Amino acid sequence: MSFPWANEYKPSHPLMQWMDEKLPLPRLVYNAVGGGYEVPRNLNYMYNFGFLAGLCLMIQIITGVVLAMHYAPNTLVAFDSTEHIMRDVNWGWMLRYGHANGASAFFVVVYAHIFRGFYYGSYKAPREMVWLLGVVIFLLMMATAFMGYVLPWGQMSFWGAQVITGLFSAIPLVGDPLREWLLGGFAPDNAALNRFFSLHFLLPFVILGVVILHIWALHINGSTNPTGVEVKSKSDTVPFHPYYTAKDGWTVGLFMLIYSAFVFFMPNALGHPDNYIPANPMQTPAHIVPEWYFWPFYAILRAFTVDFLIVPAKLMGVLAMFSAILVWFFLPWLDKSPVRSAKYRPLYRKFFWVLVLDVAILAYCGGAPAEEPFVMISQIASLYYFLHFFVIVPIVSSIERPDPLPFSITESVLGHDGQAALGAKA
Template sequence: MSFPWANEYKPANGLTQWLDEKLPLPRFVYNAVGAGYPVPRNLNYMWNFGVLAGFCLVLQIVTGVILAMHYAANAGVAFDSVEHIMRDVNWGWMLRYAHANGASAFFVVVYLHIFRGFFYSSYKAPREMIWLLGVVIFLLMMATAFMGYVLPWGQMSFWGAKVITGLFGAIPVVGEPLQVWLLGGYAPDNAALNRFFSLHFLLPFVIAGVIILHIWALHIPGSSNPTGVEVKTESDTVPFHPYYTAKDGFGLGIFLLIYCAVLFFAPNMLGHPDNYIPANPLSTPAHIVPEWYFWPFYAILRAFTSDFFFIPAKLMGVLAMFSAILVWFFLPWLDTSPVRSGHYRPLFRKFFWLLLIDVAVLGYCGGAPAAEPFVMISQIASMYYFLHFLVILPLVSSIEKPEPLPFSITEAVLGKDESAVLNANPAAA
């Protein structure tokens, strides 16, 4: 968004002036994340998660590139190559643990980022494209994480690959050929491992490209804020640097403390014990589960246990699992309330917390055995999940009576601001 009061970039000396004329990279950075980018003055720490997600991506790319130098994408030696990294490569244990726990940290940050978007309706106009690109990033993350989980070639890696790729076989007509094409054969083996390794290496750079588009789309309307009120005057904004670079730096410090505590004191806390056993196609684990960040969607997949008319239960589960994410694409049009922030929507706020509890229940059931009562709870929670987005959210948007909004961002922060009122509405003078 173009603000008339934004600070203009001024080269400090002859060298920076020459560079600005030939390759205006300093100007680009200044306008993107520097003092030339005004942002709402009332952003809280819930707005730190975008920067943290970017940090996690860089961490994953750096550690992943180094690990790829020592990893062998061959079914006969893949497991041993991971052990070689852990035992023989200098600092290999730290790089491997940093990468494995970095994936979990990435999903924690992104889930918080998504639910912040749900609460503050960050998907509403004029920011629909930012939201849609964000959902694309999440889908790419899921694909990347799944293929990365296969690479250690432990028991859970092998059987996870077999189960998840087997889901495509439920698609009528094209399902089985698609499954064979994905695996490069009829079961996970060398061809599948090579394909997954290649794509796992490539997709993070695709994610980085979509993130650039995501940030570009963000700079057109400008950042949202906790009130949902748009910027009206200069007093509503502050320069991104130094105000929010300092705030993001503090948030990054807290994140690193937690991340390093897990990395150095509990690096295997989130891993499955069976994945420390070499893959064995003749021995099926008693309880096959994906990584924890897939559990809510895995619970939705397993919630369908009976055929629906002529549609097999397996196909219904696959469709529901993908629909659980695809429904997010339609949020800008499902939520028709003119008010964005959940702080001013009392009825919406109650259902938001119910959704949060529902997703937590789905996550718990997704990690539990496929037995009662977890299957029945998954079915109820899955039903509510779709009801929330397709029925409750549009209904609440139409019947809810929002609380009064502040006149401006400045008024929400500092109290009534007479100058802001007069600047925005000269007739009031």
């Protein structure tokens, strides 16, 4: 968002002046992430996860491109080529572990980013497009991660592809032909592996393009902040650089320490041991489970065990699993509260933490065997999940009495005193 008090880019060196005239790339960078981009002065560390998500995306693209140079997308040698990367390629083990754990890190920061949006109402007007593009990014991430999990062609890779693509067969009439078209055959085989490899290589660049649109949409109306109050004066903002580049830099350092600890000391902690066994279509694993970041939605899928009239349980599970994400598209219109931040919405804040607990329960049940009591718990947690978005959020936004909002961002930082009031008028 461009404010009248924002610093203007004024190159002093003749070369930079010439560059700014012919191709104003330095001006674009300066206005996007430099001193020309003003942001609310009260952003807390929960607002750092967007930058960390961008860092994770770049890690995944760089490591993925290098890994693709040594990987062979053929069912006869895919597993062996993965082992070749691990054992024979210089620093191949680090690249592969960095890529595998980078996917988990990516989902950790994106989940934190999404729930921060839930808490602070980042989906509300006038930033609906920022939120909608963010949900599109998440869907693309899920597709990319699923296809990447298939590539090592281990036991869990093969059977994960078999189960997930089998969901398409639940769609009436077109389900089976759609699955055969997706796989290039009747079961996961060489054609499917080639297609998944091609798409897994392509989709990160599609994600990058949508991320650029996401940031562009964010710059139109500016960032939200923990109060939900819009910027009113110069005292409400500070330049992104150096204030938030320094803050992001500290978070990047902490993130890299944790990420490196997983890559170098416990690289398989978040993986599944069965994926170190070559794919065997004749031997079904005892417990087929996706990667941990799919567990909440996998639990919703498995929660439907009984047919309802003419609708099979499998189809209801598939529809519910996709609806669990698609409902986020409608959140800007389901929540009609004029107050954005849960910090000033006491009733909504309680239900938000119940939702966090509910998703954690779904995640635990999704990684557990498909047996009691996990199935029953999944059913109860799934019911609450949809009640939260379709019933609780609309009702709470209508009946809730929010706490008084600060007059300005400056007042929320400095307090309600003469200095804050003076700053608000500046």
